[in-house]
Amino acid sequence: MTNDLLILASNCKIITGHLKSILIDLQNQELLELSDWQFKLLKDISKLNKDEFIKKEIDFINSLIKKDVILKVPKQTLKYFKELNNEFENDSIINNSIVRINNSIVYYQDKLISNLNSVGCKFIEIRILDIMEKDILFEFLSRFKFTTIQSIDVFIPFNLNFTQCELINLQNKIFELRWIFIYSTPKNKLNNYNDKKLVNTLYLSHDINSKNCGVISSFYFAINIAMYTESLNNNTCLNCKISVDENGVVTNCPSIKENLGNLQFENLNEILLKKKTKKYWNITKDMINVCKDCEFRHICTDCRAFLEDPKDIYSKPLKCGYNPYTGVWEDWQTHPDKQNAIDYYGLRNSL
Ligand code: SF4
């Protein structure tokens, strides 16, 4: 090793939980579980005497240098390496929305879309609940052109009988479409149209019942700067999010039933002035029981709709089976501590 200093890249973070620590690489979206000696080595890497490193430490450091997780920096250039800005960068009042629709959307689609546009909404998930005329859906989706919406995911029931041709036509005309999910299908299947520069269609065998949401799993971890900084400052699911149902009723999400207002009679800006609308927005993982001791807290989404203790707004998400005090993932559905809450939310039949 040369005389250069070794530093941890500013977009790589060590997150320490009760039992374990992890290294997250926000640039390459990778996670590494650290052993005790690896944690001690990385924690003070710039202060350690490199001449005292033993072979396994040198090998470990070299493997991280290759990935740009550790940087070799001449001492005189150290001042140019800045810490990551921990502020969550967001230029929209509402970032994402979940909207349930049926044929009656024709009566207020202009108002809905202009309201979402006025708050800078970028991502929309559209859930079609029952039989809907394809022309009405197409007309609704085409109205997002020239709005702030950058990305549309749409959930279509299988019994709407969209043909491959119709799906491809939809994707060709609606540039904002990112994913199409066909739900309640006979079996799960992925249609990848990437070779045709089209979006993906995923066939899901399950329903999109609001009780199915909120499952916490390592599969859903998001290792990126937006998630990391949002987790430090805000709630990782509900911050800057709204949900609108087929009658125009606004809630925090489809599974949280508290009525915040109705878009058919109020503007979104008026609804956003109500204190209850932002009730969950600033609840961070560091405030939540158990999660605050979990090494995954800055890459994990947070569910406030289903809580282990429904009476405590700071309770751990019900649908998480991870125990940061033992480091073991267990099945949350059969865990004895969760049974009362499962009954409280009426989830028994949907397990
Ligand atoms: S709060 Fe829970 S149920 Fe609601 S959208 Fe987030 S994860 Fe899903």
Ligand code: SF4
């Ligand atoms: S304990 Fe909390 S932070 Fe950890 S995985 Fe579960 S929900 Fe996520």
